[in-house]
Amino acid sequence: MSRGTGERRAPTAAAIAIDGGDLPIGGGLLALVRPALGLIEPGGVLALLSSSRAVREDLAAWCRVEGHEYLGADPTADGRDRHLIERGSLGVPSPGEPPRPLGRSKGGVTAADLLAAVPMPERADPATGFAPRGARVEPGGPPYPFSLLERDRVAPPDVAQLYDQAVAAQWDAARDIPWDKVKELPPALEQAIAQIMTFLAENELSALYVPSRFLFRIHPAYVETAMFLATQLADEARHIDVFLKRAHARGGPMGISTATTSRSLLSLLELEDFAEATFLLSVLGEGTFLDLLRFVERHAPDEATAEIVRRARADESRHVHFGVAHIRHALSSDAALYDRLEGAVRRRAATLHHAGGVPAPIQDALTVLAARGTDPPGIARGHEEFRRLLDEMHGSRVKRLQSAGFTAEQADAISGLHTPNFM
């Protein structure tokens, strides 16, 4: 070694060699040197061919500042310098196995294709912050306040497919509803519709707020769950919008918000555990709403109202699907979760024990809706329809709970304890 300011060393084999031309450190050379060093392990050696005299002067100082070791330089046969740099132990870890190339689904490049190429880790490190999954993360970043750090508690296997479906199924409450088909109805029936829409909007507000409490706790390694929840929030926003538009469509007054509904929804908002919230909101609450929305669609007095609840139910069924998949996956990896979820249902039931039955205004409105008016024989039929709805709701809940992994007895007990508010 004849040149440079590093100490004399025996010739060293280099892991990577790059040609720096005559570039000085301040003239772009670092754009070649830094990425090349990033590819080798600490202790590995980079050879830099250079014809720049300035590099001879400056490379050792740059290495010192960056924590690399400058090993000196040898002249090459063509009169250039071959500088050797030993990579220091600090900085970004060298890349591991390259990810699989991105596949393509029939409908284009999907989030599921991306997830398959860059799978989720079993556990996530809060210090990786908002670094996207797969990025090489420089150590020393601050820890983030994410608390949902385990894949099996956050992300069911089909979460990316659910996100893809949700994105494809977005609709527009301004244009996609045949608003011109809202008919003039007898006042009692219109008032029943306004009451139902008031009730639906109130419950959907809780479905907008409750998941948002957990969104920022999800580690970005499981971003597909956060992205799915974002579509869920967009769905709920659209439902609130469309239900309120229908409530006001004929200029009638809004319905009543009951203390029972309010108490029931507060008990959702106060949940601190993501699995419990998913269970109570999506599996039990939104699951029960599927039957409610089907009931309203079946008895809707105009096409616009039918289309509103049909579209809302399609969205809700995705939320329920996510909830069931999430709970089924979490239960399969954590048997203690059965007791926790059942306990959450019991605690909630205890706080609502004096709530009585379905809130009277919604019970009456559903009866009038099914009766298509207020003549007593019709009301008798409407009342029967309403009673049958409650049975249907219980039956679907039990099936859904069994599909999530509960036994028939557990499912029956849990469903029986579900809030009379439906949500």
Added chain:
Amino acid sequence: MAEPVLLVGAVAYDPKVVTIWEGIRDHFQEHGCPMDFALFSNYERQVDELLKGHIHIAWNTPLAHVRVKRRSVGRSQSLGMRDADRDFRAKVVVRKDSGVRSLADLHGKTLAVGSGDSTQARILPLYFLKQEGVDLAKVALLPFDSDIGKHGDTGTSELDVLAALHQGRAQAGVVGDLVWVNEQAAGRVDASRLEVMWTTPPFDHCMFDAVASLPRERVEEFQRALFAMQWEDPRHRRLMELEGLKQWMPPREEGYLSLRRALDEQGNW
């Protein structure tokens, strides 16, 4: 009676110094070495107060360090330094259009230099140039005496030197290699106009100096806490970035020999 808290002096050359020392104080407390810090406006005051025993330890520039050693007749204790303080060098940077290709070409030219009390941008480069045979009487010095008392800590005078070179107010200039490589790495040097021409021999930079009377066990307590700081630890990382190091190192004295000789020669003690 409990031992008094270690009092460490530092010079407030920038508002970030408060952030750095509050962080270091917390770290030392967590590592069983209760300490507090006192900020001074210049190194001369800090050296005086250390030698009077009003503070136990001072975070010193090389100039302050060799003065403490000399005034304590070698009895002060050196505790530790940054990795970046070892093998510091200064650079002679020239304008490409200046025709300055060797040190001898500096004769008759204007040489921009940093603060009179800056080790890396004034005292040592001029000493080394003389060692190399440059007759400083034949060189027009363009001095930037900014922040006198801060011993070049702010780097302001070195940036002034680079600005003067970019503007063509000098054909050559001297700066520390830390500023030179960092300014280049950040893309703030016009490589089509400026280039490095010469590099000085290595010298060492800042040092924690303790009073001679600080007991051995307290010295060790301090060093244990200091060396426990880790670049990969997010609690330490920001402090170390602000203070400009990746690792704390044990002290060594041989790197200050050239500075002592320069001060002898320049009558600058």
